Amino acid sequence: MYPDEPFTIGIDIGATKVLIGSVTQEGKVVHQQRYDIDLSSEQLLRSSIYDSIANYIDLQQVRNVSKTIGIGVFGHVDFEHGEWMGSMRLPGMDKVRFREDLQAKYGFDIAVDNDVHAATLAEMYLGKGRQYRNFLYVNVGTGIAAGIVSDGRLVRGAANYAGEIGHIFVGKDMEPCMCGSNWCLETAASGGGMIHRANRWLMDYPDSILASKIQSGTVVSVDIFRAALLGDPLAGKIHQEFIWSMGIVLVNLVNILNPEAIIMGGGVLQDEWLMKELSTFVFEHAAKVPSNALKEITLTELGPQVVGLLGASCLAWNYEAMN
Amino acid sequence: MYPDEPFTIGIDIGATKVLIGSVTQEGKVVHQQRYDIDLSSEQLLRSSIYDSIANYIDLQQVRNVSKTIGIGVFGHVDFEHGEWMGSMRLPGMDKVRFREDLQAKYGFDIAVDNDVHAATLAEMYLGKGRQYRNFLYVNVGTGIAAGIVSDGRLVRGAANYAGEIGHIFVGKDMEPCMCGSNWCLETAASGGGMIHRANRWLMDYPDSILASKIQSGTVVSVDIFRAALLGDPLAGKIHQEFIWSMGIVLVNLVNILNPEAIIMGGGVLQDEWLMKELSTFVFEHAAKVPSNALKEITLTELGPQVVGLLGASCLAWNYEAMN
Known part of the structure; x- marks a missing residue:
């Protein structure tokens, strides 16, 4: 299913979907899966995101996958702690501790940032x-x-x-x-x-x-x-x-x-x-x-359909380069 | 004349003067000298600056002086090459190659930047x-x-x-x-x-x-x-x-x-x-x-009389830290 080259898992969380994909170092998306996101309650928001991730990781071979998963999301992100602080679209939501919740569970490092920072890194590495x-x-x-x-x-x-x-x-x-x-x-x-x-x-x-x-x-x-x-x-x-x-x-x-x-x-x-x-x-x-x-x-030359996934992967690369 | 602690020579070039001083690592100005600057021709501008520097360096003991001189100047500076590119106050002037002209002559490294970047570094290191x-x-x-x-x-x-x-x-x-x-x-x-x-x-x-x-x-x-x-x-x-x-x-x-x-x-x-x-x-x-x-x-807590000299010295420190 996968080529032999190493790839990174990127997660692009938008207001209408969770898109998860596997991206090679040249910026080729070799596999992707789209999941619905449920914004109707904070509980369902979390479970719809976490269930998507669980499903995608279950489906993947882990051979050649890089050690950091990148997550790009709308709204305000605490980059240092890997936490989604909220968004004007989701007033009053409690923060989502992506790093804390996912790192131990799956054994990956977790890099999180907002969608625009992610897209900027996609320009820097691939655009x-x-x-x-x-x-x-x-x-x-x-x-x-x-x-x-x-x-x-x-x-x-x-x-x-x-x-x-x-x-x-x-x-x-x-x-x-x-x-x-x-x-x-x-x-x-x-x-x-x-x-x-x-x-x-x-x-x-x-x-x-x-x-x-x-x-x-x-x-x-x-x-x-x-x-x-x-x-x-x-x-x-x-x-x-x-x-x-x-x-x-x-x-x-x-x-x-x-x-x-x-x-x-x-x-x-x-x-x-x-x-x-x-x-x-x-x-x-x-x-x-x-x-x-x-x-x-x-x-930009990066297409609107892929920039979110590419950005999420580039977040992971940038995080690894900084740490 | 000098305390035993190491110091840096800073040069603050303004529209009305060349101020040269010796600054300790704690940001104390232990010696300074003010020189006139002559803006009436490009030739006199250069010679008034270079003569000031020659005079100050002649007067100093070189014991404990750090290896980089910092120069802060108004207008536009090519930081990478250590060149003063000009100023709206001096239309059409040829660039002044501070690094090229001074490095070999005195054996110091030369860091040059504009006065506001210099003052910003003074805030960063001392303010x-x-x-x-x-x-x-x-x-x-x-x-x-x-x-x-x-x-x-x-x-x-x-x-x-x-x-x-x-x-x-x-x-x-x-x-x-x-x-x-x-x-x-x-x-x-x-x-x-x-x-x-x-x-x-x-x-x-x-x-x-x-x-x-x-x-x-x-x-x-x-x-x-x-x-x-x-x-x-x-x-x-x-x-x-x-x-x-x-x-x-x-x-x-x-x-x-x-x-x-x-x-x-x-x-x-x-x-x-x-x-x-x-x-x-x-x-x-x-x-x-x-x-x-x-x-x-x-x-700012840095006085207007000293910020130029402090900034010039901090330029030298920052340059050394980067190189």
């Missing part, structure tokens, strides 16, 4: 980040977050929460954000924020070609960008403010962190022309020295 | 930063810049230019900045920016108690803050926008970098009540997890 000692990975999906790599090391911060760029200031008196402020990047440039704007602004643009999709609740960010290209005024306004606010934040990040590259991923960014517009904005407005040092703003 | 693995040093003077320490290491970026926070976006359609944008922190919160605003806005507030100082060109930021405390409306407006814009940028930095502490220095920040106002703003507006992880926003 375009291999070329750079200093780069940013920026994920624009339902929310917005970043991973920062400085001199070949992931910047984690005091509580492993570095990279929370969704709440950077992009303008006064905008929509209220769930964080409590009313100036946040996410309200203008995340998938969720743009869909919210489409709903809110539709009354001013009743003839928008997106009207029926908005009213039926099926509009997504890619629809908005395509409608903007066709000249739809509502979509055009949302698109312009996306470029402005995302551009401002990327300029801030270039000035603060002086990266060689910005690698972007996430469901919102699927069009090369958007990347070109963002690049033009950033190179025009960033300070001269960091602008000259920035080689590219580019889309 | 409040000793308590923290993750902190920011923010200098608010004529301009504004920061040093970022992540997991005990200074974040330098691709071109050693990380920390350029003076051009972070704080609002649309403000005064034009020398960088070409019209939204920069520096125009609202640097010493230079606030003095410029006092001049520009005086016509709307002719009865300001600062009027004569502004007209004679002698007003400084400390005057503005004290006048704001006395209820002067012009000073109050500048003060409010200082707190707002500096606060927004600190919130951004806390969300992006998740530090344990922010240590502030520079001529503009001399009053504890300003620090209290900034702290209140930041703890109120930063995202919950990084806000909870932030232990303090505090003034």
Whole structure:
């Protein structure tokens, strides 16, 4: 079933599934299994995750498997202790002690981090980040977050929460954000924020070609960008403010962190022309020295279907390299 | 003349002087000498710096001196090669190859970095930063810049230019900045920016108690803050926008970098009540997890007269630790 090369077990825990896979050192997924996750109670959440892991490990040959399992999960992770602290989607949950619960049981070391840090490490080991000692990975999906790599090391911060760029200031008196402020990047440039704007602004643009999709609740960010290209005024306004606010934040990040590259991923960014517009904005407005040092703003080459598993495996590799 | 303990030679190159000193491992300056710097031509700039160094080294006993000299200088430094690349104050200057020019001549290793990175290392080795693995040093003077320490290491970026926070976006359609944008922190919160605003806005507030100082060109930021405390409306407006814009940028930095502490220095920040106002703003507006992880926003304990020399010496220590 498996080739002879060594592999790592990676676990990607998202809001809708637990994906577990076996990843070779070249980043090839040789086997994977998808399990349902049950968020309906804390008890069921735990058991659905732990049962998935038990099932996958039972199924595997352990020959050639590396000694660390990597787990990438949404929300806040205590990297040092290997604990999932919670998520805004699961208010009040008790922390899940992955390392404590799994290490003794299965005999593996356990490395845990959040999904964006995991994806950043996937860029570093397997993606375009291999070329750079200093780069940013920026994920624009339902929310917005970043991973920062400085001199070949992931910047984690005091509580492993570095990279929370969704709440950077992009303008006064905008929509209220769930964080409590009313100036946040996410309200203008995340998938969720743009869909919210489409709903809110539709009354001013009743003839928008997106009207029926908005009213039926099926509009997504890619629809908005395509409608903007066709000249739809509502979509055009949302698109312009996306470029402005995302551009401002990327300029801030270039000035603060002086990266060689910005690698972007996430469901919102699927069009090369958007990347070109963002690049033009950033190179025009960033300070001269960091602008000259920035080689590219580019889309990730790692597919959305595999980046979670690859990231989880890279977490394990990074953990082994650090310990 | 010297105690028996080992010391390091530090060189602090500013726009008005070259300060050279001998610093013990505990951060005591046991000897120092101030020299004039001549910015009137590139030739004289070089010779005034190199003559100062020659004079100081001639005067010293070399017993117990450490093997690396540290040089802190304003502007842009190529840290890797030990070269001063230039400064906006010295447009078009050729780079100064400190390492190449001085290493062979005197037999010392040469570590060069910019003044803010040097001051950040001074915090890390000798100041409040000793308590923290993750902190920011923010200098608010004529301009504004920061040093970022992540997991005990200074974040330098691709071109050693990380920390350029003076051009972070704080609002649309403000005064034009020398960088070409019209939204920069520096125009609202640097010493230079606030003095410029006092001049520009005086016509709307002719009865300001600062009027004569502004007209004679002698007003400084400390005057503005004290006048704001006395209820002067012009000073109050500048003060409010200082707190707002500096606060927004600190919130951004806390969300992006998740530090344990922010240590502030520079001529503009001399009053504890300003620090209290900034702290209140930041703890109120930063995202919950990084806000909870932030232990303090505090003034540096390193005096403005010595921080340049201490920073230059710490550069040498850091260079030795890395090599």
